[in-house]
Amino acid sequence: MKETIGYLGPKGTFTKIAVDSMFNGDVKKGYSTIPECIDAVVNNEVSYAVLPLENAIEGTVNITLDYLIQAQDVKIVSEVIVPIRQHLMVHPDNVDKWTEIDAIYSHSHAIAQCHSFLRKELVKVPAQSMTSTGAAAEFVSEHPEQNIAAIANHLAAKEYGLSIVKKDIHDFDNNHTRFVVLHKSQTELTSNKMEEKGFKTTVTVTLPSDQPGALHQVLSAFAWRNLNLSKIESRPMKTGLGNYYFLIDIEQKMDDVLIPNAITEMESLGCKVSVLGSYPYYLHSGNGVTLAV
Amino acid sequence: MKETIGYLGPKGTFTKIAVDSMFNGDVKKGYSTIPECIDAVVNNEVSYAVLPLENAIEGTVNITLDYLIQAQDVKIVSEVIVPIRQHLMVHPDNVDKWTEIDAIYSHSHAIAQCHSFLRKELVKVPAQSMTSTGAAAEFVSEHPEQNIAAIANHLAAKEYGLSIVKKDIHDFDNNHTRFVVLHKSQTELTSNKMEEKGFKTTVTVTLPSDQPGALHQVLSAFAWRNLNLSKIESRPMKTGLGNYYFLIDIEQKMDDVLIPNAITEMESLGCKVSVLGSYPYYLHSGNGVTLAV
Incomplete structure (x- = not known):
């Protein structure tokens, strides 16, 4: 049976990587806030919800926990830990001139996480905050005429057809985000793809x-x-x-x-x-x- | 002597409320990321930095802590705890028709924090994510021709000339953010304005x-x-x-x-x-x- 899975959208974020690792051909529905996504489980709009619980870029542990504690019949039934790897990506037309980019787009936390790289290699390039790393990648894909780059993950590169010109530019290795899978009963959810x-x-x-x-x-x-x-x-x-x-x-x-x-x-x-x-x-x-x- | 104070910008955010409560006529400089702001203390560009440490909307405890632990000669010398109060605000031209607004602009965490209010009173109004509550207030102030609202704090309303039409719309009372004042020596910083x-x-x-x-x-x-x-x-x-x-x-x-x-x-x-x-x-x-x- 196909299930409907709610997650914290948009596409091309680390949350989506977690969703895809746990669920295959199911219907996946992005929500714009964490409480909306938890409500969707409570109201049986979706069977499962996938949300960041700890150390996230797009979300925050506080909001997930606050609402999870309130929604008492919703339980954590599985967890996926995703390594946070940030890459520099540009429109395919601009691959050869990426060292001369005019601006970098990303979520402010991702920009902060790549602080050492940016200070060393792209020190005078202004950084522009976006609402998510996925939104930054989308913006760069829609503006091939501008020589700009996004900081985002590999899924965003794939989703928006961007070329990765510098990989693993984040300051700290071994930075992970915990994503929890929420469900309306205490039945654990096992993965057949991951150990x-x-x-x-x-x-x-x-x-x-x-x-x-x-x-x-x-x-x-x-x-x-x-x-x-x-x-x-x-x-x-x-x-x-x-x-x-x-x-x-x-x-x-x-x-x-x-x-x-x-x-x-x-x-x-x-x-x-x-x-x-x-x-x-x-x-x-x-x-x-x-x-x- | 006038000091220079670095903080996590832009204007009209909760961080700025913390800065103004600790420092009077000093020079205040907004930085766009937390690591840049800590670097500014290390490099003597500023004397003090004010950053969110816990439960923040614009920032996150993780990034402040990660970089604070690395920057070993920088110490916490004071702390200000600021209540998180969110208000609904519109351009003064649109005060009379706020119940019919077409869209709400704010940071995604602020939108999430006002989940119950929005679901009850403005259920069909689409919410638009911005990079900060301050940026949302600025956008609304620049578009008086659109019947839109921002969710932000009272300082943003003042800073961008908006009118508050509904106050304290956040779900949880007693939600606070801890802001720390960082300095290059272990000399505690006392306030003469707060108890x-x-x-x-x-x-x-x-x-x-x-x-x-x-x-x-x-x-x-x-x-x-x-x-x-x-x-x-x-x-x-x-x-x-x-x-x-x-x-x-x-x-x-x-x-x-x-x-x-x-x-x-x-x-x-x-x-x-x-x-x-x-x-x-x-x-x-x-x-x-x-x-x-």
Whole structure:
């Protein structure tokens, strides 16, 4: 059966790379904001939604999390980790004169991520902010008469017919974005194209009061069970400054004993605990990039 | 003496509200990316830089932190917390017909933050993404012949002569952005306009290895000294997936005994510890907003 998949549009972004790695011939629908995309799952407009959760360029963890925590019947059922690789690309007509480009178009975060390259190799070329790396690539493809370049990923180059003239121009290697797949029930979604890297259970824990050492006590519940935490992050609650909850990734599938017991103990200490999902995660292998020069 | 202050431009953004709350008649210079702004401090082009550190709309904590950790002689010397309040604004010519607007312009994150309002009151009006809330306000001010609105803050309304027709349209109250003031020496910067809310010391801690319970042990060093942690966040290191360091805010000024001893003990456990700054923090009071309707 064909499913309908919602994602944070437009085409040619890192989110779309994540969508294509998890879903094949399904109907894919781009939404312009994260809340709209989560609403689409809630209202059964789409079966799954793919959204950036951490360290994204186009989106932000805050908005995905804020709305995910509100939409209580929507769960994380899978995760794809995509390497962030930025390339410099131009219209095919302008491949030979890319070292003399007049302007660079991209999302401001992508421009920031290529700061060292730009300072070294294209120092006097003005950079122009666009709403996404995909929008920048589209603009460059529509203006062959201008000698301009876009910073974007390989999918954007393919989608808009641009030629990559310099690859991997981002400052930090090993920069990744986590994309989560959301669904209306707790049924994990496995991939038949990527190798499973492991399993995670994501919970939020609200401490009973802002007291020194409370977090230390909560972590004990995990530590003495040898439950490895791959992530712990304090995040402000929307009820006022200074109130935090903790977002915790346990590097393990939800089981019948260890995790439920840890949760029960935290609750007996006065904590509020919610499970956002228990799901497999995958690492996108990255794609080969062919240089035009 | 007049100082030169760098900030993440353009005008009319929340970053500019933070700058104006900390600095009076100084020379203020907008930069288009976060790394450029940090470089300006390193190269003595500016004395101070003001950048978003957490939960920002225009920027992102990741980029500020990544480059701050690299620029080792630059320290956090002060912090301003600014409430995020979004308003709907139109050109003064169009105040009477704002309920029939044809399009809404804003940054995609601001559009997402006003999701409930838009769905309830302006459901069929298309939203157009811009590179910042300031750029959206500028666009609306330049097109009085179009019946369009921008979502932006009160400073943007003032800066571009727009009329606020609906105030506080954001979904979550108590949403704040932390802005840090960076400087080339560890001299704290106090404000004479805002009341000091407290003092923080921000450290990064890299654990010796990815073992269950290691974080628990590190937190013990704080817990038994009654050092309250107002924030703890695990963040990926740029050396590969699965390697994390911790960003920790201690709710206390750097002292001669407690914090240095905690750091020494963590180091003796094999941790790498860096102090990003010890600084006072302030809460911007927000501004009164006058409705045009």
